[in-house]
Amino acid sequence: MPDTLQRQRVIPGELIFQEGESASCAYVIESGTVAITTSRGGSEVMLAALHAGDVFGEMALIDDKPRSATVRAVDPATLIILGREQVQRKLEGADPLIKLFMRVILRRLRRTSGLVGDGALTIGDGRLEDSADDTAFRSLRQQAIEMLDRERSLEQGLERGEFEVFFQPMVSLANGCATGFEAVLRWHLADGSMREPATFIPLAEEAGLIARLTRTVLKGACEAILPLQDAVTMSCPAAAPPFVSLNLSAGELHEATLVEAILGALGAAAVDPSNLQVEVTESVLMDDPEQAARVLRRLKSHGITVGVDDFGTGYSSLSYLQHLPVDVLKIDRSFITAMPGSSGSRKIVRAVARLARELELVTVAEGVEHANELALVRECGCDLAQGFLFAPPQSLADTLDIARQRFALLSLAG
Ligand code: C2E
Ligand code: CMP
Ligand code: CA
Ligand code: CA
Numbered sequence: 001m002p003d004t005l006q007r008q009r010v011i012p013g014e015l016i017f018q019e020g021e022s023a024s025c026a027y028v029i030e031s032g033t034v035a036i037t038t039s040r041g042g043s044e045v046m047l048a049a050l051h052a053g054d055v056f057g058e059m060a061l062i063d064d065k066p067r068s069a070t071v072r073a074v075d076p077a078t079l080i081i082l083g084r085e086q087v088q089r090k091l092e093g094a095d096p097l098i099k100l101f102m103r104v105i106l107r108r109l110r111r112t113s114g115l116v117g118d119g120a121l122t123i124g125d126g127r128l129e130d131s132a133d134d135t136a137f138r139s140l141r142q143q144a145i146e147m148l149d150r151e152r153s154l155e156q157g158l159e160r161g162e163f164e165v166f167f168q169p170m171v172s173l174a175n176g177c178a179t180g181f182e183a184v185l186r187w188h189l190a191d192g193s194m195r196e197p198a199t200f201i202p203l204a205e206e207a208g209l210i211a212r213l214t215r216t217v218l219k220g221a222c223e224a225i226l227p228l229q230d231a232v233t234m235s236c237p238a239a240a241p242p243f244v245s246l247n248l249s250a251g252e253l254h255e256a257t258l259v260e261a262i263l264g265a266l267g268a269a270a271v272d273p274s275n276l277q278v279e280v281t282e283s284v285l286m287d288d289p290e291q292a293a294r295v296l297r298r299l300k301s302h303g304i305t306v307g308v309d310d311f312g313t314g315y316s317s318l319s320y321l322q323h324l325p326v327d328v329l330k331i332d333r334s335f336i337t338a339m340p341g342s343s344g345s346r347k348i349v350r351a352v353a354r355l356a357r358e359l360e361l362v363t364v365a366e367g368v369e370h371a372n373e374l375a376l377v378r379e380c381g382c383d384l385a386q387g388f389l390f391a392p393p394q395s396l397a398d399t400l401d402i403a404r405q406r407f408a409l410l411s412l413a414g
Helices: 058-063 083-091 096-112 134-159 198-209 210-235 259-267 284-285 289-301 332-341 341-356 371-379 396-403 409-413
Strands: 004-010 015-017 025-031 034-040 045-050 070-071 077-083 165-170 178-187 243-247 275-283 303-313 328-331 362-365
Touching: 015 332, 025 083, 045 243, 058 083, 058 096, 070 341, 077 328, 134 198, 134 210, 134 409, 165 396, 178 198, 178 210, 178 396, 198 210, 210 243, 210 259, 210 275, 210 396, 243 303, 259 275, 259 289, 275 289, 284 289, 284 303, 289 303, 332 341, 332 371, 341 362, 341 371
Parallel strands: 178 243, 243 275, 275 303, 303 328, 328 362
Antiparallel strands: 004 077, 015 070, 025 077, 034 045, 034 070, 165 178
16 A cells, blocks of 8 residues: 655654644654643643554644644654645535534533643633634534434434335337336425425435435335336337336445345335346446445346446446446436537437447436437437436326326427
8 A cells, every 4th residue: 555644753852843833734653752741830741641553733733723732752753744734624524513523522622621722721611612713613513503403304304204206217219118217206395395306315325314215215116116017018018118217326335235125125016126227327336346346246136237327427437337237328418418519419429329239238318308309319329218308207196197108209309
């Protein structure tokens, strides 16, 4: 493993930094010993001796204050330097509750060890609010409370059954039959409004609730498979039974129980695994390709198919198409939208369709809204299309209604 961390070697008695100075880094002691001292009433008081493995200089970086104590080497020591910018980027990106708790702990430490103000030993009254950085502290506390509130309302929504699975057809460009249906979540709030995934999926991921949401979609998706297949049989008796696909988030491929949960939901709905597809984005695949390969191969061994979502927008290395068991490429809406006005986009879509055919993958054009886009994606050789032109995502009942009729490609394409 490369070790690019900066180090500092110090000799016995050497000053590392002094109380009151501004801070540019924190340290991990690799070897040796340092002494932490503070001045009280004109004399130097020893606070601690720290050894290999200990960390120091972190306090000033956490709450942006001057050094609370002086640090000197006791014997020859090697220190690993953690730069201020890098540490602060991490701290900034941390969860608001963790940031708040860190500040609280630090304030208590400063109070109880008399490290506040001029260094005179003071016993705090335990209250955390009275100093100059109160504004920052209050806003941190507010952020943490609001985040917990949003997460709790999501959890309550799950408990109260406020989530509904909607479905959107993927239509065969050869015959207008619905070949598949993508399951997407909707959240019905108590006030009657409806929220779309962009407003709650990131929150669910952050709150560790995504697996529970996925269980909800999984149940709804599996239970919808047979009714959707019955409906399509009425419009397209000769067509293969349609599949239902569901979206997996980053991190879900790491979850040990995912495959069992999927197989369990399929079993409970008495449907064959070959009727289910999972959609993952390229970034989810590339996050940990080995783990992704393991999970997708297990799904594949049961007959579940795999679609690459938003194809063309991620950090894509085409080599994964060789190594991962992928069945479907869903060409991102941005390319489809651009097609009428951009020959470059048309070329890309045509090339992707050709590549897919070569690799025996199915292509889906995402976000087809207009007749001219439909004509272009057909001409470019896509297999399926999904978009508002055919149907928006809607409730199972509404989807069953439209699925009983075949989509009229020619009249739509004008
Ligand atoms: P996605 O997987 O790319 O899903 C397609 C999104 O495009 C859906 O948005 C759909 O409403 C929208 N769409 C479909 N046709 C058209 C069109 O013709 N024009 C336009 N402008 N948009 C169209 P939705 O339902 O808001 O979902 C947004 C994203 O949220 C999804 O993008 C997916 O990444 C995520 N998502 C949705 N449901 C779930 C879920 O159950 N689990 C997870 N992990 N993610 C989900
Ligand atoms: P900082 O305030 O950045 O610089 C001085 C460092 O000394 C401080 O971070 C802590 O890492 C460390 N320090 C302060 N007080 C104590 C203590 N009571 N015991 C051990 N280490 C301390
Ligand atoms: Ca999707
Ligand atoms: Ca997509």
